[in-house]
Amino acid sequence: MSEKRKRRARNPEATHEAILTAARTILAKDGQEALSLSKVAQLAEVNRGTAYQHFATREKLIAATLKSVSDKIFREVFGDPETIGERDVEQVDMVDVTERLVAFAMNNPELGRIWLLQVLAAPDPAEDPFWREYAGSIGRFAETEFAQPNIDIEVFSVITLAASFLWPVWARSHSQSEAERKTLAHRFAHEMVRLSMYGTLKSERLPHIVAQLDSASPPPPPRLSPVR
Numbered sequence: 001m002s003e004k005r006k007r008r009a010r011n012p013e014a015t016h017e018a019i020l021t022a023a024r025t026i027l028a029k030d031g032q033e034a035l036s037l038s039k040v041a042q043l044a045e046v047n048r049g050t051a052y053q054h055f056a057t058r059e060k061l062i063a064a065t066l067k068s069v070s071d072k073i074f075r076e077v078f079g080d081p082e083t084i085g086e087r088d089v090e091q092v093d094m095v096d097v098t099e100r101l102v103a104f105a106m107n108n109p110e111l112g113r114i115w116l117l118q119v120l121a122a123p124d125p126a127e128d129p130f131w132r133e134y135a136g137s138i139g140r141f142a143e144t145e146f147a148q149p150n151i152d153i154e155v156f157s158v159i160t161l162a163a164s165f166l167w168p169v170w171a172r173s174h175s176q177s178e179a180e181r182k183t184l185a186h187r188f189a190h191e192m193v194r195l196s197m198y199g200t201l202k203s204e205r206l207p208h209i210v211a212q213l214d215s216a217s218p219p220p221p222p223r224l225s226p227v228r
Contacts, residue, residue, distance in 0.1 A: 016054050018044040023065040024072075027219065028111040032118075035062055069115045070130040070145055076104045078133055092137060095193055101164050102189040106181055111167040116165045120158065134161065146205045156200060 007116050020045035026034055037058060041051035055061040071081075077100045078084050103111045125131045135157040142151040171184040194213055203210055 007019045012054075015044075015046055017052060018052055019046065019054055019061075020068045022067060023061060024111060025070060027065055027114055028108065032062060032114065035065065037061060041206045053075045066115060066118050067129070069111055070128050073101075073104055073112070073115065074133060076096075077130070078137075080130065081133075084133065092141075094196070098192050099186070099189045102167070102192070105164045106168045106171060106185045109165070109172065112165040112168075116161055131157070142200075146202055146203060148200050151200050160196075163192070164188075184200065196212075210228070 007008055007227045018045060020038055022040045022127060025043060026039055035058065036054065037051045038048055040049045040061065043192050044051070051061075055064060077097060119125050119128050119131050122128065125136070137154055138151070138157055139153045141147055167184075171188075175184055190213070193209070197206065197209060197213065201209075211218045
């Protein structure tokens with residue numbers, strides 16, 4: 001047994017995270033059907049028995065993996081789940097949140113789409129931490145003086161999340177460098193904020209965001225050749 005395995009055996013939390021990291025890698029590369037405890041154990045460099053100690057069945061491994069993806073998105077978009085409830089809805093920077101979501105989607109295209117499809121197909125999407133906070137934040141904002149009346153929270157959440165996790169398909173097919181992908185990510189985030197500003201929000205009540213949009217307009221779409 002390698003030194004790495006010995007060290008992990010003394011640290012159950014590190015071993016648990018190593019298993020989940022390996023599971024996320026397999027999930028993103030080959031999909032849910034490819035997830036097995038034996039494959040995950042091999043990639044995580046732990047023995048199969050150790051993997052079974054942490055996840056007794058494949059189903060539990062899949063559920064834990066999808067939850068870990070949700071937790072990862074949550075932290076990258078909203079920050080620490082322990083402190084998110086302390087912020088007023090008016091304090092949330094919608095431009096920053098949008099940019100963070102698009103950045104995660106661009107950097108984790110397969111993982112994001114798998115997560116989204118699982119959430120949309122779930123009997124109760126609210127059981128997912130990120131969906132609950134994302135849709136919940138829109139719901140809380142809809143009750144403020146800054147929002148247009150009668151926003152359909154579920155429809156708006158599905159539209160924006162689906163668009164965010166599908167845009168990387170376009171971006172990766174029409175870019176040849178990391179710089180081009182970042183430009184395309186910014187273009188998408190800018191347009192999402194603009195559509196929200198003049199669709200679900202009362203733009204006259206949010207002049208600082210209008211100013212941000214005016215001052216941070218993305219450059220004209222570059223003439224990008226398809227990746228061959």
